[in-house]
Amino acid sequence: MTATLMIVLSTSVLLLLSVGFSFWISYIDKKAENWTVGGRKLPVYVVAGTQYATGGMGGGVLVASVGIGYSSGWSALTYNALYALGVLLLVFLVGWLHKHNFSTMPDILKKLYGENKFMIILVTVLAIILPFGWLCAQLVAFGSLFTSITGISVDYLIPIFAVICLLFVLPGGMNSVAWTDFLFGIVILIMTFVSGIYVVNAAGGWGEIVQSVPSRNVNFPDGLGGAGMYTIFLWIFAILPGALTNQMSFQRIYASKSPKVAKQGFIIAAILGVLSGTWASVMGISIYTMNPDLGNPELAAGWLLAQIPVGFMALYAAFIVSTIMSTLSSALQSVVVNLTKDIYEPFINPGVSNKKIVRISRLLTVVIMLLSIILALYFPWTLGWMESSYAYSASGLLVPIFGGFILKNSRLLTKQGAIGSMVVGIISTAIAHLVDTSLPYVIFGLIGSLITFIILNFIYKNKEISLETKPKEA
Template identity: 45%
Template sequence: MNTNLILFITIAIVLLGIITFSYLLGRKKKGIENWYIGGRSLPIYVQIGTQFATVMGGAVIVGLVGTAYSSGWSTLTYGLLTMIGFIPFLFMAKWLRNSGFETMPDIIRHIYGHHPILSMLAILCTLIVPFGWMITQLIGFGNIFSTITGIDAPIIVAIFALISLAFVLPAGMTSVAWTDFIFGCAMVIGAVIAFFIALNLGDGWQTIMAKTPSEISDFPDGLAAVGTGTVLFWIFGVMPGNLTNQQLYQRIYSADNSKNATISIAVTAALFALATFWSSTIGLTVHSLNPSLDNPESATGWFLTQTPDWFLIMFAVFIVATIMSTLSSAVQSVVVTITKDIYTNYINPDIEEKKLVSVSRLVSIAVLVLAVLMAILYPQALGWIVASFAYSVSALLVPILGGFVLRDKNLLDQRAGIASILLGILGSASAHALGSELYVMYGLITSLIGLLAVAGYNKITKEN
């Protein structure tokens, strides 16, 4: 039987089983709170599974494998910086879980007060990361499966997007989180087997290292092989990136208690660092076997074409699990922001809960169609995730962390929030337009200046 046919049948069977599970879960877990934040009742193992599945996705199995192919251990640097970036969550998790938040704009409103300009700025900046992630997952899936099957990437992207709706529509966060847990288990199994297959294809670790350029494979020198400028950009843009990623905030909100929310964050951070070690291994192995790929982001797809058919089929299921979970999570996050923070707050505040769920499903379809178009027009996986992190960090990191630290000092108001967000965007965009690779750093500096300037003015005013 044709390998492609077996592949599609296997994936169809797996997806049908998970979709059925998702549908049954949706019939049991109804209501908008389940759609938005999983009913605030997710057990710790589901918490860890959905967080890990969310931060994996196309960036890890496509973008970071491509980075490892061209820059070796730099991928591990990306993972370690990301892990460090999770640390503030450990201090914030209890407050976040117990404050009754549903979105990131809720945090901004809680700290700075209600103001239409502040709310819209927070909403727009919140949408940047999950929407960027949606595009990343679609690009990653298209790149890999077009290499494996020979089918044009745009067709695969469209089909994949359509299937992903089946994981979001039944019960929003609840169905996404539980299917993420199942997908997360599949990810671990697939990654372990892939690791040993890669070592076997490369004739062992020593041979792989000997066949790759020393500037990318030597340790620890290879950690900075991507270049000092890029590493600095990662420090300012990627390391704190998850602190402005609503998908992770929603998972903290959805925990069954604050202790488990904190533990799950710590475990997820460690797992992500291990995942980027896996990406490094695959990328270096492919470089040792084929150092002349035109596009580094095709490294994962090329690796699969060199493996036995049984593994290609099994790993394809792993890829579907990885990317599907992150895509469905990103879709749900975008939809929650649009329906709660825009539609409910400003357009139809008296909408019935049942109708709001229906509206959420329609919005899911609309945003996914837009993401498909963007993925087809601008197919660069890692570039989308890095750019979305950079601008989101420039705008929201200081207002959130600074607001958390100063929340009880009676120094912050709407003006402080607006100034911090606006100056963060303007500082980052101006530096980017002038060609600076560290534009996110300038955004953070100007954002901090805006926050402290208004807070200082408020302090002087109160003292006088």
């Protein structure tokens, strides 16, 4: 049996079982709310599993984090730990988010600042940027990894994988995505241990690895800073803001059975996210031992695939599919929810029935997937998609959301402050991006957003106070 045939068979079995499970989940409960927020009844193990499979482990970890492990040892753990920290910080918002039964990111802004059509449309666009960027990134990651192990052209792999993804999302939206993520999470967790042990043994054992890898990378805890403090400082601004404004994470809070369930699920997911960073470090360090001469660290994962025996490759291929599919389906569902709940329903068809919302959601799911296929084929940059989507989304959303949450019980918040901070955040990020600054361009966006938020809230709140205290004419 050829390697390609074994890989196709192993991944097909996994996907067929998962698709069948997805249709079953949607069949036993067909409520429209399941599409958006999973019926608000997900148990703790599903919340933990879907959050871990979606954010803690994805195509970025398979490619980028392993590359960091290759070049900087335990720094891949540092990288993932920063994302896990962002997940933990969201725990502090769980009670407030659950209390108000939000469905999407714009719901938060409406609660904090009141109704404003332009603000809601702007927040919706910003909320879509990150999951759509991830959607394209996962398609590119799948194509680049699988073309190296199957010999099939990326031009065929990406559309095929996209069609399969539709089978996970179309039946029941968030409900089917979350439960299949849970199944994928189990496969991912098992394979992190299996593949880690396998690669360490393939490299000659840990003793051989320690002798072969530079001490600044392999020693613990020194290796946590192997990438250099400057790089880690940049990671803080690149990763934390994105983790804190990722709508996919917020949706899992909304979908959980209770605040307690959401908190427990996110704590477990954060711990598993740290485990993913540990795995990426071990993989990268082991690959360096086997081949220290790769010119580009991001080629480490691809190089390893060419060295794995056919039997183990079939298992590892299923691992890759599980990892990428979980993030891909979640990102697609998140984009569609924004378009239906925040654009179509309030502004285009306010009296729409729940049945029609589900029908429109399914149509938009296909349209968004077609668009992402085209962009993934024409702009095949996994890390570029992820970096840009993190930057633009976070620079516009972080300050108004968390600044608003901190000041929610005060009288200092204004619509003008929220809108201005988002607009300036995006523009500042775009300018820094265009001039190609040495610092991550998101830093400039965050600074611009914060300064504008403070100034405009001060100016317009003072105006409102002035109008309130102005004596009425006789």
